[in-house]
Amino acid sequence: EIVLTQSPATLSLSPGERATLSCGASQSVSSNYLAWYQQKPGLAPRLLIYDASSRATGIPDRFSGSGSGTDFTLTISRLEPEDFAVYYCQQYGSTITFGQGTRLEIK
């Protein structure tokens, strides 16, 4: 099983700032089959990024994904008030696993 470790656990930033979230895998993710999700309280997760760097339908271009192998990054270029939420990475190159999440909070 591939273990995904997200860092930091909590990120405190202000609107307008740039956010960088990391996801490290215990072994290489096949074909860079890595996704990122956003989850707000009481709601289901929303797919942001798939295949490590492709934006899902309707996702603003301030969200971008990068990385390959074992190191992946989600970048939010300029934070909007609605971006403060919990973010999860997930790999689907082998038996599906999720990271433990990064909470993005308003500073």
Added chain:
Amino acid sequence: EVQLVESGGGLVKPGGSLRLSCAASGFTFSSYTMNWVRQAPGKGLEWVSSISDTSSYIYYADSVKGRFTISRDNAKNSLYLQMNSLRAEDTAVYYCARDALGMDNWGQGTLVTVSS
């Protein structure tokens, strides 16, 4: 519009059983792999099980293997999760999610509480 609506959650005693359903609409259900994902209160996401479009391929997390059974009825556009020998640690919101380059559509979830 893609819609996934879970049902069947509730309060059950340890050792009991429950069957969750997920009704799909707005897309060709029989063409997609489907997943169950759960989230314990205040915790992160945990993948539970996946079933391919024709039910040929089925996978389970180790934590539920031998206790949970995933199935689908493409004629009824429905996904199921039969949960037996439930434990307190199975308490969670259970989501069904469509598999398409990541999980691109999710239901609203149904809460399962295992408690005496």
